[in-house]
Amino acid sequence: MTTLTVDELRAAIERELPGVRADLEALVRIPGIAFDGFDFAPLERSAQAVAELMRGVGLDVQVSRIGDGHPAVIGRRPAPAGAPTVMLYAHHDVQPVGDLSQWESEPFEPTERDGRLYGRGAADDKAGVMAHIAALRAFGCGTDDDRLPLGVVVFVEGEEEFGSDSLPGLLAKHKEELAADVIVIADSGNWDIGVPALTTSLRGIVNSFVDVRVLQSAVHSGMFGGVVPDALTVLCRLLATLHDENGDVAVPGLVSGEAAPLDYPVDRYRAEAGILDGVELIGTGRIVDRMWTKPALAVLAIDSPRTAEAPNALVPAARAKLSMRLAPGDDPKSAYQALIAHLEKHVPWGAEISFELEHDGNPCAIDATGKYFDAARSAFATAWDGTEPVEIGIGGSIPFIATFQELFPAASILVTGVEDPHAKAHGPNESLHLGEFARVCLAEALLLHNVAEAAKSA
Structure with missing residues (x-):
């Protein structure tokens, strides 16, 4: 088999991009949401569409699920003798659309504006699915001119946005089929338009609830106010202890670290985050440290009477949902206990307090050294016309990467992605930069080429 050259792969990607885009748009039109309360039939259609795409590039395909979980799709092709195997991961489920009035076009009707393709899942992560398919099509997979030089297994999950509850079971069930020398996880992003990146650290997560109670039931705010504390005031005072005067997390015992030596200009950060004029940033240290390698704590919601419905009564109980992000090196279980200890210490006026863990996930750090990481850097630099990739962290959490590290300790894990700082994944008007998607x-096609070549030199 004659190996394709870099120029041939570049020409092949250009040839395949129109069809790849058409298939991407077809996927975006399927509203596959794994959250409770949604119609799950589109997830089944989405899985079948992905399965057909995999069959089109000559893979042996199975749709798999664990119990009542949502469908994952696995496509496999064994490696030639002596060649490595690469696993290509993505997910086909998407986030709910939220407030439809905030969308400038229909979320499930892909629409191009100013070089970007808008639609839910256009970036996160159906473009990841199609990047894998594009790379395989570039090698002629599924045709008579098939010149893929290594083995591949494509693993497309169906409930990543809802927490990947089935993933440990899927990995255990298909461990032998999924085993690979290199794992490419296409669920992150690049540093900027025109600047590629490898993600080498991700924060962990602890989502939990805190409840406070002061009364058996509501009582008249005039007759008892001024003596009996209301639960909302108790909760507000308690939540205010979570940060110090600078906005740094004030819970003792959490891990902090230092991020990659990248400069994130304040003006760029404010613009990308959409921060209102006059609103100050919180925390201390470099922005990349605050985002990637220091803990963060946010109050996501408070259960309380609605203002339009609230009587003149002291609120007997209140609940808040907290989201704590953990630096690489921290442990979710010990971090949750540190949070509980802090809240128990600071609850005011002897109010009853209780806790409930919703879910947690491990942070991770990736040692991006070795021949396969070198192969990736070379592929990125070529695709971006000489711009070397930078190493970045992610403030968000993808806990299953730590699971991959545990199950496949010998594999090189490359966390890549199609998003850029303007993609607005999870928000209204999610979009994909079409020029960056082509790169x-x-x-990815060059990465497969380079991994095969690197294995020959071992």
């Missing part, structure tokens, strides 16, 4: 597709 991502080329980079």
Whole structure:
């Protein structure tokens, strides 16, 4: 088998991009949401559409699920003798659309504006699915001119946005089929438009609830106010202890670290985050440290009477949902206990307090050294016309990466992605930069080429 050259792969990606885009748009039109309360039939259609795409590039395909979980799709092709195997991961489920009035076009009707393709899942992560398909099509997979030089297994999950509850079971069930020398997880992003990146650290997560109670039931705010504390005031005072005067997390015992030596200009950060004029940033240290390697704590919601319905009565109980992000090196179980200890110490006026863990996930750090990481850097630099990739962290959490590290300790794990700082994943008007998507597709094809070549030199 004759190996394709870099120029041939570049030409092949250009040839395949129109069809890849058409298939991406077809996927975006399927509203596959794994959250409770939604119609799950579109997830089944989405899985079948992904399965057909995999069959089109000559893979042996199975749709798999654990119990009542949502469908994952696995496509596999064994490696030639002596060649490595690469696992290509993505997910086909998407976030709910939220407030439809905030969308400038229909979320499940892909729409191009100013070089970007808008639609829910256009970036996160159906473009990741199609980047994998594009790379395989570039090698002629599924045709008579098939020149893929290594083995591949494509693993497309169906409930990542809802917490990946089935993933441990899927990995255990298919461990032998999924085993690979290199794992490419296409669920992150790049540093900027025109600047590729490898993600080498991700924060962990602890989502939990705190409840406070002061009364058996509501009582008249005039007759008892001024003596009996109301639960909302108790909760507000308690939540205010979670940060110090600078906005740093004030819970003792959490891990902090230092991020990669990247400069994130304040003006760029404010613009990308959409911070209102006059609103100050919180925390101390470099922005990249605050985002990637220091803990963060946010109050996501408070259960309390609605203002339009609230009587003149002291609120007997209140609940808040907290989201704590953990630096690489921290442990979710010990971090949760540290949070409980802090809240128990600071609850005011002897109010009853209780806790409930919703879910947690491990942070991770990736040692991005070795021949396969070098192969990736070379592929990225070529696809971005000489711009070397930078190493970045992610403030968000993808806990299953730690699971991959545990199950496949010998594999090189490359966390890549199609998003850029303007993609607005999870928000209204999510979009994909089409020029960057073309580079991502080329980079993945070159990565497969480079991994095969690197294995020969071992």
